[in-house]
Amino acid sequence: MEKMKGVLEKIPEQIRRLLIVIAVIITGVVTVRYFILPSSLTDRRFHRESTVQRETAKNIVFAGASVCGACHADQAAKKKIGYHKTLSCETCHGPAQVHIENPATKPTAPRGREFCVFCHAFDPSRPTGFPQINPVLHNPIKACVTCHHPHDPVPSETPRECSACHAQIASIKTVSPHALIGCTSCHTVPAKHKITPRSVKPTKPETREFCGKCHGKESDRKDAPKIDLATHGERFLCWECHYPHRPERM
Amino acid sequence: MNPELVQRLSELLQEVTGFIYPNEVEIHWSILIVVYPYITGLVAGAFILASLVQVFNVKEVQPTYRLSLLTALAFLLIAPLPLQFHLGHPERSYEIFITPQLGSAMAMFGFVYLWYLMAVLLLEIWFEYRRDLIVWSKEEKPPMRWLYRALSLFSNDVSEGAVQFDRKAIKVITVIGIPSAFILHGYVGFIFGSVKANPWWSSVLIPIVFLMSAIVSGIALVIFLYMVITPLRGERIDMRCLDRITSYLFYAVIVDFTLEALDFIHRLYESEESIKILSRLVTDKLFVSLWIIQILLGMIIPLAIMIMVKSLKFDEELRKLLYFTSVILIQLGIFATRWNVVIGGQLFSKSFRGLTTYKMEVAGIEGLLTAIVLLILPFIVLTILLKILPAWETSEANRGTAS
Amino acid sequence: MDRRKFLKNAIWFIPAAGLFRRFLKDAYAKPGNGRYDPNHHLYGMGIDIDKCIGCGLCIEACKKENNVPKEPFFCRTWVERYVIRKDGSVTVESIEAQKGKPRAKPEETDILRSFFVPKLCNQCANPPCVQVCPVGATFPTEDGVVLVDSKRCIGCRYCIQACPYGARYLHPETRTADKCTFCYHRVVKGLLPACVEVCPTQARVFGDLKSMASRLVRFTRMNKIHVLKPHLNTEPKVYYADLDGEVR
Numbered sequence: 001m002e003k004m005k006g007v008l009e010k011i012p013e014q015i016r017r018l019l020i021v022i023a024v025i026i027t028g029v030v031t032v033r034y035f036i037l038p039s040s041l042t043d044r045r046f047h048r049e050s051t052v053q054r055e056t057a058k059n060i061v062f063a064g065a066s067v068c069g070a071c072h073a074d075q076a077a078k079k080k081i082g083y084h085k086t087l088s089c090e091t092c093h094g095p096a097q098v099h100i101e102n103p104a105t106k107p108t109a110p111r112g113r114e115f116c117v118f119c120h121a122f123d124p125s126r127p128t129g130f131p132q133i134n135p136v137l138h139n140p141i142k143a144c145v146t147c148h149h150p151h152d153p154v155p156s157e158t159p160r161e162c163s164a165c166h167a168q169i170a171s172i173k174t175v176s177p178h179a180l181i182g183c184t185s186c187h188t189v190p191a192k193h194k195i196t197p198r199s200v201k202p203t204k205p206e207t208r209e210f211c212g213k214c215h216g217k218e219s220d221r222k223d224a225p226k227i228d229l230a231t232h233g234e235r236f237l238c239w240e241c242h243y244p245h246r247p248e249r250m
Numbered sequence: 251m252n253p254e255l256v257q258r259l260s261e262l263l264q265e266v267t268g269f270i271y272p273n274e275v276e277i278h279w280s281i282l283i284v285v286y287p288y289i290t291g292l293v294a295g296a297f298i299l300a301s302l303v304q305v306f307n308v309k310e311v312q313p314t315y316r317l318s319l320l321t322a323l324a325f326l327l328i329a330p331l332p333l334q335f336h337l338g339h340p341e342r343s344y345e346i347f348i349t350p351q352l353g354s355a356m357a358m359f360g361f362v363y364l365w366y367l368m369a370v371l372l373l374e375i376w377f378e379y380r381r382d383l384i385v386w387s388k389e390e391k392p393p394m395r396w397l398y399r400a401l402s403l404f405s406n407d408v409s410e411g412a413v414q415f416d417r418k419a420i421k422v423i424t425v426i427g428i429p430s431a432f433i434l435h436g437y438v439g440f441i442f443g444s445v446k447a448n449p450w451w452s453s454v455l456i457p458i459v460f461l462m463s464a465i466v467s468g469i470a471l472v473i474f475l476y477m478v479i480t481p482l483r484g485e486r487i488d489m490r491c492l493d494r495i496t497s498y499l500f501y502a503v504i505v506d507f508t509l510e511a512l513d514f515i516h517r518l519y520e521s522e523e524s525i526k527i528l529s530r531l532v533t534d535k536l537f538v539s540l541w542i543i544q545i546l547l548g549m550i551i552p553l554a555i556m557i558m559v560k561s562l563k564f565d566e567e568l569r570k571l572l573y574f575t576s577v578i579l580i581q582l583g584i585f586a587t588r589w590n591v592v593i594g595g596q597l598f599s600k601s602f603r604g605l606t607t608y609k610m611e612v613a614g615i616e617g618l619l620t621a622i623v624l625l626i627l628p629f630i631v632l633t634i635l636l637k638i639l640p641a642w643e644t645s646e647a648n649r650g651t652a653s
Numbered sequence: 654m655d656r657r658k659f660l661k662n663a664i665w666f667i668p669a670a671g672l673f674r675r676f677l678k679d680a681y682a683k684p685g686n687g688r689y690d691p692n693h694h695l696y697g698m699g700i701d702i703d704k705c706i707g708c709g710l711c712i713e714a715c716k717k718e719n720n721v722p723k724e725p726f727f728c729r730t731w732v733e734r735y736v737i738r739k740d741g742s743v744t745v746e747s748i749e750a751q752k753g754k755p756r757a758k759p760e761e762t763d764i765l766r767s768f769f770v771p772k773l774c775n776q777c778a779n780p781p782c783v784q785v786c787p788v789g790a791t792f793p794t795e796d797g798v799v800l801v802d803s804k805r806c807i808g809c810r811y812c813i814q815a816c817p818y819g820a821r822y823l824h825p826e827t828r829t830a831d832k833c834t835f836c837y838h839r840v841v842k843g844l845l846p847a848c849v850e851v852c853p854t855q856a857r858v859f860g861d862l863k864s865m866a867s868r869l870v871r872f873t874r875m876n877k878i879h880v881l882k883p884h885l886n887t888e889p890k891v892y893y894a895d896l897d898g899e900v901r
Contacts (some may be wrong), residue, residue, distance in 0.1 A: 012415045013407040014380060018373075025368075033348065042348050048792055051802040051881050052691075059836035061718045062847045084853075091710060091851040093719055119708045119853055125767035126706045130854070239641060248762055252825050259726045261868035269745035269820030270730045271772075278810040278823065338808015338828030342788075345805060356811050359787070415704060447817035493686055599901045600819055603745055 014078040061095040068096070071103075074150050080154030081115075083131075092150065124174040129168045131173050159195065169245050176246035186244065211238040231249075258267060268604025277596050277608045280616040281589075282332040285624050287438045287460065288588045289329045292628075294435035294461070295468010296322040298370065302498070304424040309491075310494040316641035317479070319375050320474050324632035326367055332624050335615055355441045366434045368425040376403075377416045377423065378640055386407050435464040442591060448603075449524035450531070450595040455513045462506040467584035470577040471498045475632075477574055483642070485526070488537055496573050500556040503580065507549050523554070527602040535597045535605055539586045548583010552576035672760050679897060685861035689841050691795035696835050697890035698849070699858035699872035700771055702897070707732055707769035709748050711848035711857065718836060727822045729833040730773035730848055735899055737765045743899050771857060773848070774776035774799065774820040775881060775889030782812035782832075791830065797890055798837050798860070803829045816891075817882050835859070862890070 008016070031043070033215040040046060056244035065088040072089075079085060090096050092115065093107040110116075113135065122132040139147070148154060162183045163170035173179055183189075192200040205211065216236075233241065242248065259275050266275065287498055300318035305310050314560030334340050387398035425486055442451040459627035473495055480487045517528065534541055555576045593608050611617035715730045716723055721883070736744045740763070780799050783791050790806040793799050807827035810826070813821045813830060824831040836846035844850070844890070849859040858868025869892075876894035880901065893900075 011782075014403075014412065014416070014419075017403040017405050018376075037348060042350055044789055047349070047789070047802055047805060051792075051804070052794060052837075053763045054804075055800055055834060056841050057838045058719075060839060060842070060844065062714060062839075062850050064839075064844045066852060087853045088850050090714075091853050095714070118710070119706055123707065124764050125769055127768075130706055136764055138671050145760075155457070159735065229370060241338050245701050255825055256726075263726070269733075269747070270727055272731050272747045273813070273819045273822040275726045278813050322669050332807075336809070338823060339806070341806065345720070345788040345790075347805060349788055349805075351786050353785045354785050356785065356809060357787035383785070391761070441811075445781075445785075445815050447815055548776065600817055601745070603743075603901070620851070621767040 010189060060097050062090050063095070064193040065090070065099050078149075079151045082149075084151065084153055093129060112143055113141075115146075116150075128172050131171050134175060158246055162189075165197065172246045177243065205239075205244075208238055211244075262607060262609060265607040266604055267600070269455075269601055270599035270604040270606050271353045271601055274599050275606060277593070277597060277606070279592055280336065280426065280608075281337040281593075281610055281618065281621045282616050282624070284585070284588045285621050286329065286336075287334040287592070288467070288585055289325050289332070289628065290435055290438050291464030291467050291584065292471050293322045293366075293403050293468070294297065294331060295429040295463040295470075296325070296472050297384045298465050299469050299472050299495070299498070300374075301424045301431070303422060305372075305428070308494065310490050312487075313488050313491050313642070314472050314476050315494065316603060316639075317359060317475060318468075319371070319378065320635045320639065321472055321475060321628075322468075323371050323375060324635055325628045326363075327631055328624060329627045330363065331627070332621075333548060335624075343394070355437065355444055356465070359441075359564055362430075362434055362437055369421060370430045373449060374420055374423045375547050375639075377419045379417055380405060381408055381413050382639075396443075401638075405481050406603050414609060417616060427507065432461055442595065445595075447471070447600055448595050449522065450598070451591065453513060453517075455516070456591075457507065459509050462502065463584050466499065466506050466580060466625065468501045469495060469502060470580040470584075472580070473499065473573065474577045477570065477577075479636075483578070485642070487570065489569070492570070492573060494580050496556060496576075497582070499561070500560070503549060503553055503556075508551070524602050527598045529606070530600050530605060531594060532642070536590055536594050540590050540594070542578075543586040544583050544590060548581050548586055549580075552579050552583070567577070590643045610619075656669040660840040664818070666723060666767070691841075692755060693863060694796040695752060695890075696797050696840060697860065697869050697892060698773070698835065698846075698859070699755075699863050699869050699878075699892045699894065700877075701856045701858065701872070701876070702768055702770055702895045703892060704854040704856035705732065705771055706854055707734055707748050708853065710851045711771060715833075718839075719733065719834075722829070723805040727825070727831075729820075730801040733770045733772060733900075734767070735770060735897065736740065736767045738763050739765045767899075768897065769894075770893075771848075772818065772820070772881075773889045774835075775818055775887065776833075776835060778888035778890060779886060781815040781817065781885075782798070782830075782889060785811045785815040787811065789863075794837075796841075798835050800834055800837065801830050801832060803827050803831070806830050816883050817887065873889075 011019075055144070068089040075088075080091075092105075093109060095158040096107045098105050099107050117133075117135045118134055119130075121135045126132060144150075186205055187202040190200050192203055208229055209216075212229045213219060214221045215227055216229050217226045219226065238244075262275050296318045300315055300322065302308050303315045303318075334343055337343060345579065346357055346360045352358075380402055383398045383402035385408070387395050387402060390398060436457040439457030441454055442448075442460075443456030445451045454543070461635060472491070476492070477487060478496075519527070555572050558564075559572055564572070596606075598605050613619055669765060680809045691714070697765075708730060713727065715721060715728075719729055721727055723728050728747075728845055732748050734746050736747050738744070741880060763858050776793075776797060776799055778793075778797070780791075783799060784793075787809060788805055788807055790798060790802040791812055792802075803824075808823065808828045810823055810830065813823065816832075821830050823829070836844070836848075841848060845859050851859045856873045860867035860872070862869060864870065872894070873892055877898040878892045878894060880889040880892060881896075
């Protein structure tokens with residue numbers, strides 16, 4: 001005891017005072033942090049679990065593709081075999097969880113021209129195989145649903161027998177200046193092509209004069225851009241520069 | 251929904267050139283986050299100047315020793331405020347202390363700050379003032395007497411041995427304090443330098459550049475304060491002291507300038523993916539604040555002034571004037587440095603395809619007025635501190651020691 | 654083993670295997686039946702750039718599902734249009750989510766190539782946002798989704814600065830950081846994220862990386878996969894098929 005006191009005496013006075021202050025601060029901090037604060041403030045696992053719970057408990061707005069067919073079996077069956085089979089009902093009809101909980105609140109059913117062009121208006125950034133139209137030229141004013149049933153839409157008038165295999169060409173052509181020219185205007189298709197497509201091929205235009213029928217300066221087609229066959233790129237065939245299924249616009 | 255915010259962002263959208271990600275229209279770190287590293291830089295710089303006196307025993311600088319310490323304390327007390335005001339939820343800031351995420355540079359702020367405040371600055375000031383506090387507590391009347399008693403922690407040993415011990419303790423604390431000051435500000439640089447997503451920030455040099463510019467700004471601030479306060483006290487400015495500190499300032503500016511030039515050349519030479527957008531940033535959006543204010547006004551002109559003063563023999567008055575101009579220019583330059591880092595780093599898109607604009611609010615909580623108040627506040631705190639803890643011995647005491 | 658015994662075993666084995674598969678499938682796909690165990694899942698998303706038509710329905714659905722402000726400055730997901738011109742210049746824009754507004758279409762004749770790229774939080778396995786959060790308010794769940802604790806986020810916005818993909822924003826109402834959660838409240842109940850649900854072309858493929866039969870795993874098997882900014886080592890779990898080099 002005497003010895004302890006001796007050691008204490010040796011510590012300078014100011015250090016003793018500081019040590020008391022530091023000890024008070026440290027005990028204070030430790031008590032508050034580990035004994036007073038509730039674990040709901042300090043426990044990280046608890047925080048994470050409650051976040052996951054809160055996140056999981058959030059409201060669902062979109063009901064999901066599988067439930068609609070339970071009541072609307074006929075539409076679902078129709079859609080299932082059409083070109084829109086990959087679409088979810090809510091893609092066009094909007095969120096429907098409210099409708100499931102209370103069938104009186106109806107989801108939307110877009111019928112005008114504004115909604116369809118969201119996907120089907122021509123846009124050069126869209127993938128080329130995707131069916132697109134020019135909303136200005138394509139049957140203006142008419143609502144899309146008058147010709148195309150949205151649950152089973154039918155693409156444009158390219159003969160089924162061509163587009164069945166050449167879908168990509170067909171859909172590129174629908175947005176090109178050549179959209180209104182039928183496949184058979186340029187290609188003659190032997191009947192056997194449909195049976196053995198690789199051994200019997202349709203004809204392709206072979207001469208510059210073929211294109212010249214419309215694009216030559218003597219032609220009387222008003223809507224086709226005109227060139228002078230004699231001077232315009234005379235060493236090349238037309239399709240070596242211009243892709244006939246989607247020629248560049250002039 | 252806040253219509254004012256939407257209005258502001260819609261206007262900003264018109265200013266965007268090129269492409270930025272939609273979420274990048276809003277500039278998230280505002281002028282308050284410019285003020286924050288500026289203030290901590292001043293703290294670190296002022297402290298390092300104080301340490302010079304202790305560690306390297308530079309007698310000439312002694313008149314600014316206590317002033318530097320109190321300046322560091324005043325600015326350190328205000329340093330967390332800009333951060334606090336900037337938070338989306340200021341009332342939750344205590345979480346940094348009770349559930350810090352130890353991997354985060356920002357979480358360490360609380361601890362580095364507390365360590366520096368409690369373990370370094372307050373301790374050093376306490377040991378420095380302990381003897382005086384005891385003396386004052388005997389001279390003054392209540393309530394100042396009680397205040398001094400409490401501040402001295404009721405210590406009353408003014409024996410030669412005890413004062414000697416104080417001196418030793420200060421030495422030890424300074425030795426710990428220098429690296430601590432380096433950490434305090436180097437770490438602020440690390441907050442920016444460690445953001446790998448942002449090529450303007452992401453650089454190992456950033457903490458060091460921050461540190462050097464901190465030293466520059468801190469020394470310049472102490473010079474400024476010394477030159478303002480001394481005439482106000484009716485005393486003469488000690489020119490030997492002033493010349494000495496400005497020559498430190500001169501070397502610090504040179505090192506700072508070199509480091510920043512190195513950073514710049516390194517970026518230019520490596521010429522990474524981001525170089526195109528960064529060169530558009532510095533030649534367009536940051537042209538004035540980087541080239542004119544930071545480099546020309548903040549570095550080249552002060553350097554030229556100090557070289558002139560060093561090589562030519564000017565008289566005292568002209569020297570004072572030139573010093574005063576250059577420390578103010580340097581402050582401006584360092585503030586621009588912080589601006590260019592913090593705001594500049596947010597003006598370009600992380601897609602490297604476009605630039606946006608920062609439109610400062612004026613009256614809002616994150617606006618210009620708040621920033622100005624936050625920059626004035628440390629000076630008020632310093633005035634109060636100087637009232638309580640005079641940084642200079644009174645004239646008579648001075649005469650007493652001289653004789 | 655004689656033939657008789659083999660056939661007899663087979664009679665039992667085949668339906669038993671079928672039953673077993675059903676159980677397995679239930680355990681994986683229908684968490685509603687039992688308790689959802691996050692340790693059995695790891696979510697990711699595949700994006701087939703060649704299928705995206707830039708209709709913007711995903712953005713709209715996301716905003717409805719997740720209470721995201723409808724202004725175009727706050728997005729959990731968005732779609733970028735890239736136009737690379739013949740002179741080599743690149744134009745990028747974020748397509749407008751609102752319906753009915755006319756869109757500026759690039760002139761067709763000088764385009765070299767053009768496409769849409771949907772973007773969202775990459776749910777990185779090595780997320781910089783989690784690393785920088787000072788209070789640990791954002792964290793990855795066992796099933797691989799990075800969530801934000803809106804009750805504890807202090808709104809310092811360091812995570813927004815740290816995200817290389819611009820996927821985070823400060824929610825103007827809660828004043829806390831917000832970002833895509835893969836519609837966590839939906840996926841734990843076996844539903845698809847809202848954006849995947851409404852995507853008309855199946856350009857977005859959502860799935861479980863821990864289930865070999867998931868659509869996502871098939872997607873990553875059938876395509877050449879790239880992630881965004883791989884040099885930052887964030888290890889994203891949003892996988893892009895046919896990603897163009899210009900996309901950043």
